[in-house]
Amino acid sequence: MTTLPPFRLEKHFSRWEFTARHHMTASDSETMSMAELLSLADDADREAWERLTLGYTETYGAPALREAIASTYEGLAPEEVLCFAGAEEGLYCAMLALLGPEDHAIVTVPNYQSMETLPVAIAASVNGVALRPENGWQLDIDDVRAALRPNTKLVAVNFPNNPTGATAEPSTFRALAALCAERGIHLFSDEVYRGLERQEDKRLPQAAELFERGVSLNVMSKAYGLPGLRIGWIACRDRTLLQRMEGMKHYLSICNSRPSEVLATIALKSRERILDRNRALCTRNLEELGAFFAEFADIYEWQAPDGGCVGFARYSGADGVEEHCRSLVEESGVLLLPSSLFVSDLLPVTLDRFRVGFGRKNIEAGLDAWRHHLLRKRGVIGASARR
Template identity: 70%
Template sequence: MTALPDFRLEAYFSRWEFRARYHMTASDAQTVGMDELLALAGDAERARWEQLTLGYGETWGSDPLREAIAAGYEGLDAADVLTFAGAEEAIYCALRVLLSKDDHAIVSVPNYQSMETLALECAGSVTGLALHASDGWQPDLDEFRAALRPNTRVVALNFPNNPTGVVARRDTFAAIAAICEERGIHFFSDEVYRGLERDANLRLPQAAEFCRTGLSLNVMSKAYGLPGLRIGWIACRDRALLSRMERYKHYLSICNAKPSEVLATIALKAADTLLTRNRARCRDNLARLGAFFAAHADRYAWREPEGGCVGFARYLGSDGVEAHCRALVEEAGVLLLPASLFESALLPVPVDRFRVGFGRDGIDAGLAAWGGFLAR
């Protein structure tokens, strides 16, 4: 195994996330306090919390947690779920297990870097599937078919997408899944923003539900707004594959934190409450953000995302997006993510974009500081 390259986005966050005064590019929804979350607990979960001991947990995850996760998938049960210490560990385990140097993978671009970097590390070859800005960041089905090879083993897609906020058209998504199933290709679907769509009619089915070769990735961090729990999972009907990933997890986290498992179970059983609240917050913040961009149409071009809590805005200034984002954080304390952090080794990514987030409270103060910077 060779050394992995720097994770550009996380390295940038390491420098600025907790130093910048206005975090305007967060990729998670607003979190809740312990008291607020525990108030949502039923009697069984409250008793588990109060009687909790701090020993090791099961590598697969606790039975109540896996049962709560499986309840969110039609036709699956707890045996079809493997939990991880966040989505990042799940991506790492899955691609290490699924790919070898004899294999080919397809990964959507732009993307969350680890999905691409680990595919490049594990597979013999990787092809990017472009999300086209000119078509609302949609993938092209003919391009997908052209990218397929006899040794394609994994297709990794992310919808609602980070950083663009696009949701794939249902017919395209279904067609890709059907081709994967027909050819025995693992369809690795990153669904961490599912539940934050602007229109429920856009919500895609979960890959593990309808695709025999589908793997559904999800986490408590994004749509639920609970990243501090560090609980993610993969749902999949291939239990032998899950078992292989569980063996790989023995070399990583081994097991989850037991307090986090109880709290995640509470949150999942109160999913409607949390997701309804976060969708409303995103809707309200998007209205504020849209008004801000409209007021500064000479500087920015903005397409409202279809899902998730991030979007990929275009900067029109002559100084370039990298200089603009650097000046914003250094001089005004406003943190955005410039396009360079989403560079791909597979395909070009537009260099005039930046990621902005709208899932958290406090957006008005950030927009005021941002606007003040522009007015100087």
């Protein structure tokens, strides 16, 4: 595999994530304290935590953790789960295990950068399938079918999507799985926002549940709001594939953090309570965000996403979205992600949008700073006004 290109989004976050006063583009849900999480533990997990020793764990993940993860899927066993140090490690290992230099892959655009750059670095060729704003960012199964080649080995999708928050229609997703099954293609499905859908009927089945070559990626970071645990996983009925990915992991993290495995097990056993809390917070924040964009409808175009905790708003100001995002963070401490960070080498990506997040508490403070920034620019309030 050739040298990978710079990770645009992560480089931007390295500069601003922990220095901006208002992180208004966070891609994770509100987290919780250790005390809050441990309060959810049953007697067995509380004892496991108190008796914890800091040794190595199994490369596949602790048995109790894999059992808890398997319980979130229909028809899967713990042996069909492989844990990783976050979702990125799982994605990396999967692409190396699924693709070779003679293969062809298909990925949705826009998407999280590594979902594209890894296949491009590994495979002989890669095609993008566009999620178009004029179509509500929906996946068109005919576009996938038209992109297929005799050597297609992988179709990679992400729903709810990052950065748009769009979710494919369940019937379309099932048709995609059926098409992949018919052609003997692996369907890699990034499902890290599953559980944060606005409506339950928008929640997709998990790829690993649908057929043997369905590969489901998930993590404790996004919908659960526990990124500091660094626990991700891949679920798949193709156990030979899991064995190949285990071999990749031997060169990377080798095993997960033992304390994190116990804490993730506690969270997964209380997943409905955690997800209910995070969905309620997203719902409240979406109302605040919708009212804000309506207040400045002359420069913003906004459609609430189907799920997840990020959306892709349009900016029509004369200065352009790049300058708009730059001035917001440098002058007012409001961090957004311009669409240039989601550009693709495969297909054009609209360059008049930015990613905004709504999964965390205290969104009002960020919106207040954002509003004051706009009003200062318009001369409505003095340049020295600060909030």
